[in-house]
Amino acid sequence: MIKEISKQDYFGTLMCVLTDETRHMMRSMDKEYKLEQEAWNINAEMTKAGDWIDHIPGGFKTIVHTVPQQFVQDAMEKVLTPYRKLAWKLIEHFKQSAIEQGADEKIVNEEFEKKYKW
Numbered sequence: 001m002i003k004e005i006s007k008q009d010y011f012g013t014l015m016c017v018l019t020d021e022t023r024h025m026m027r028s029m030d031k032e033y034k035l036e037q038e039a040w041n042i043n044a045e046m047t048k049a050g051d052w053i054d055h056i057p058g059g060f061k062t063i064v065h066t067v068p069q070q071f072v073q074d075a076m077e078k079v080l081t082p083y084r085k086l087a088w089k090l091i092e093h094f095k096q097s098a099i100e101q102g103a104d105e106k107i108v109n110e111e112f113e114k115k116y117k118w
Contacts, residue, residue: 050083
């Protein structure tokens with residue numbers, strides 16, 4: 001199944017998934033993947049960018065209905081574009097860092113293109 005980044009609205013496990021997938025792929029090439037600080041930095045940016053609570057009046061004190069009120073829906077929608085861009089940036093980081101750490105570029109690109117679409 002391809003994960004369509006432009007349509008996703010939650011990437012809470014993306015860092016874990018990318019780490020596991022990249023390590024597995026590199027082990028198949030007899031290489032070890034070392035997670036870099038940059039991945040953690042991008043993940044932290046994503047978490048901050050995807051926080052829509054800061055954009056609604058009252059923050060955590062506001063009661064959000066089962067079907068969110070329009071101002072909540074607007075806040076959620078407002079954060080999606082930067083959140084999605086950072087998710088793509090994180091995916092690109094994993095691709096590039098895997099290649100820099102000795103993975104075969106063709107295999108890396110094929111693997112990621114099978115799984116992720118912008």
